[in-house]
Amino acid sequence: MLTCAGLGGLTYAAHLVSLPAPPAAQTAAVGAASAALLAGAVVHLRRAAHPLLNLRTLSVRTFRVSQLGGTMYFFVVGAMPFPAAADVRGPVRLVAGEVGGGHRVRVRRERGIKPATTPLINRFGFRRC
Numbered sequence: 840m841l842t843c844a845g846l847g848g849l850t851y852a853a854h855l856v857s858l859p860a861p862p863a864a865q866t867a868a869v870g871a872a873s874a875a876l877l878a879g880a881v882v883h884l885r886r887a888a889h890p891l892l893n894l895r896t897l898s899v900r901t902f903r904v905s906q907l908g909g910t911m912y913f914f915v916v917g918a919m920p921f922p923a924a925a926d927v928r929g930p931v932r933l934v935a936g937e938v939g940g941g942h943r944v945r946v947r948r949e950r951g952i953k954p955a956t957t958p959l960i961n962r963f964g965f966r967r968c
Contacts, residue, residue, distance in 0.1 A: 841880035842892070848873030912956075916949050 852870040855861050884890040897903045 841876050841883060845873050845876030845880055848876060916952060 848869055852866055852873055855866040855869060881894065884892055884894050897906070
């Protein structure tokens with residue numbers, strides 16, 4: 840619950856920051872509360888005998904690097920087409936259908952890179968657990 844509430848609050852704080860005139864006090868309060876909830880979640884997950892998310896696994900260097908790499912890979916290939924389409928619509932003054940068509944092309948292109956990653960992983964190595 841601490842993790843969910845902290846991440847939800849962090850998402851809401853990011854929304855507040857994105858407003859044209861963000862309310863400073865509310866943004867700071869939500870951000871601070873979210874950080875406190877997430878810190879509490881980390882403390883709880885480290886103390887629990889059998890946590891739902893075991894943070895001790897991140898102490899293994901190869902696992903930590905693979906998780907960070909997978910996260911960055913998701914950001915670049917999986918998540919970036921969505922905000923990119925929203926960013927294009929405003930300044931270029933495109934209608935939603937035109938942005939959607941371009942978005943489909945970008946998604947197909949960026950998903951097409953996924954088969955190319957397997958030879959890269961095979962070439963440079965990946966430590967199996």
